Amino acid sequence: MIDPVDLTARLVQCPSVTPEEGGALQLLQDLLEEAGFDCTRVDRNGTPNLFARWGQKGHERSLGFNGHTDVVPIGDPADWQHDPFGAEIKDGFMYGRGSTDMKSGVAAFAAAAVDFVKDTPPDGAVILTITGDEEGDATDGTTALLDWMAENNEQMSHCLVGEPTSPDYMGQMMKIGRRGSLSAWFTIEGKQGHSAYPHRAVNPLTAMARLMDQLASHELDQGTEHFDASTLAVVTIDTGNPATNVIPAKATACVNIRFNDAHTGADLSDWLRSKAAAVDSQFGTSTDVKIKISGESFLTPPGLLSDLIADAAEAETGNRPELSTTGGTSDARFVKNHCPVVEFGLVGKTMHAVDERVEVAQIEQLKAIYGRILKGYFA
Numbered sequence: 001m002i003d004p005v006d007l008t009a010r011l012v013q014c015p016s017v018t019p020e021e022g023g024a025l026q027l028l029q030d031l032l033e034e035a036g037f038d039c040t041r042v043d044r045n046g047t048p049n050l051f052a053r054w055g056q057k058g059h060e061r062s063l064g065f066n067g068h069t070d071v072v073p074i075g076d077p078a079d080w081q082h083d084p085f086g087a088e089i090k091d092g093f094m095y096g097r098g099s100t101d102m103k104s105g106v107a108a109f110a111a112a113a114v115d116f117v118k119d120t121p122p123d124g125a126v127i128l129t130i131t132g133d134e135e136g137d138a139t140d141g142t143t144a145l146l147d148w149m150a151e152n153n154e155q156m157s158h159c160l161v162g163e164p165t166s167p168d169y170m171g172q173m174m175k176i177g178r179r180g181s182l183s184a185w186f187t188i189e190g191k192q193g194h195s196a197y198p199h200r201a202v203n204p205l206t207a208m209a210r211l212m213d214q215l216a217s218h219e220l221d222q223g224t225e226h227f228d229a230s231t232l233a234v235v236t237i238d239t240g241n242p243a244t245n246v247i248p249a250k251a252t253a254c255v256n257i258r259f260n261d262a263h264t265g266a267d268l269s270d271w272l273r274s275k276a277a278a279v280d281s282q283f284g285t286s287t288d289v290k291i292k293i294s295g296e297s298f299l300t301p302p303g304l305l306s307d308l309i310a311d312a313a314e315a316e317t318g319n320r321p322e323l324s325t326t327g328g329t330s331d332a333r334f335v336k337n338h339c340p341v342v343e344f345g346l347v348g349k350t351m352h353a354v355d356e357r358v359e360v361a362q363i364e365q366l367k368a369i370y371g372r373i374l375k376g377y378f379a
Helices: 004-012 024-034 099-119 142-151 204-217 265-283 304-317 360-377
Strands: 038-041 049-055 062-068 093-095 125-131 158-161 173-175 180-189 231-238 250-259 286-295 322-324 341-343 357-359
Touching: 004 024, 004 093, 004 099, 004 360, 024 038, 024 049, 024 099, 024 125, 049 099, 049 142, 062 099, 062 360, 093 099, 093 360, 099 125, 099 357, 099 360, 125 142, 158 304, 158 360, 173 304, 173 341, 180 204, 180 265, 204 231, 204 250, 204 265, 250 265, 265 286, 304 341, 304 360, 357 360
Parallel strands: 062 125, 062 158, 158 341, 173 322
Antiparallel strands: 038 049, 049 125, 093 357, 180 250, 180 286, 231 250
8 A cells, every 4th residue: 555645755855846857756657657557758848747547548438637746936945944845744744845735636646546556457547647847837747748648649538636625624625617817918108208298298107097997897797607706906017117207108017817617818808908909099009918818717517527526525524525616727727628627635725835734634535535536436
C-alpha cells in the first residue's frame, strides 16, 4: 500500500517552483513505472509534463486524473516559521509550499491508482496527466499533454482534477464547471494641454472615467442555473502624470471579467470594444483595446462522475459535496475540450499562503475517496 502522506512529503521536498521540475515528476514516474504504468515525459518548451497509463490504450472506459506539481514562489523565507520545502509535520499538519496546492492531491490520486491496479486490475485504463505549468502561463502544461494525447490516440472517458475544492471542511464542495476569465487593457489617446485651458485639449482621463464607470456599473447578468452572476472589476487606471497643470495625452486601464455560461469571450470582447468606441465618439478620443481570454466558462452536467465523487466523499467524510462553479480558473478549462471533467480535492484555506499546510488526516481521507471512485467507476 502506498502511503500518501509519505509521498506528499517527498513531493513537497522537491523545490518545483514554476517552471522548475525539482525532481517531483521523476519521483512520480519511478513510482508509477514500478506499478506497471506506461509513462511518457511530454515536455514542451522547457515545461515538464508526465503522462502515465495503466491498461489498454484507447479503452472505452478510461478514468483520468489531472494535477500539477509546480508551486508558486515562497516569497520572503524569513516570513516562514517552517521550512518551505521541509514537509515538517507538527500538531497534525504538514507544512510546506505545495502541501495543499496541490502535491497532496497528486500524491493521493497516484497512491490510490497504484493500489487499485495492483489489488483489482480493472477492465479499462487508468490515466494520470501531471503538469509542471499550472501556476505559470499554463501554455505548455496540460495543453501540451492533451495535444500529445490527441496525436497519439490516447483518450480519457472522464477526468477528475484533484485541485483543492472545499472552502472550510473536507467533502464540502466539488466543481462541476468554472467561470470564464477575460482581461481587457484600454489605452485612450487624447490631446495634451494646459489645465487652465481644457477646451484646447482632449482629456483622456475624462473619457476613461466615463468608460470605466459604464463598464463597472453595467449588470452583465443575474446568474444562470449553475452559475452566480458574472462580475467585472476595474483593476487599474493609470496616467503617469506628476503635474497638476497639465492634461495628459494618454491614460490606460485594465478590467477583469469572470463570466458564466450566458456569455462567450468573443461576445464580451465585442461589447467592450463597442463601449470604447461609443466613448470615443462622445469625447473625441481614440481607444486601443487589447483582450486576453484566459478560458471560457464550462459546465459538466451532473451525472456519472459527480455522483461517484459525491457517494465516495459522503462515505468517507459524512459530507455530501455541493455542486459548485465558483472560484477562479484551473486546468479543467483545458480538459473539458477532451472529456467530461469534475474537480474534487482538499480544503484550500492555506494555498499560496506563508506556512502553507495540509491536515495529515485529510491526505489519507482523500486517497480513500479516490480509491472508492476508482472502484465505483470500474465496477
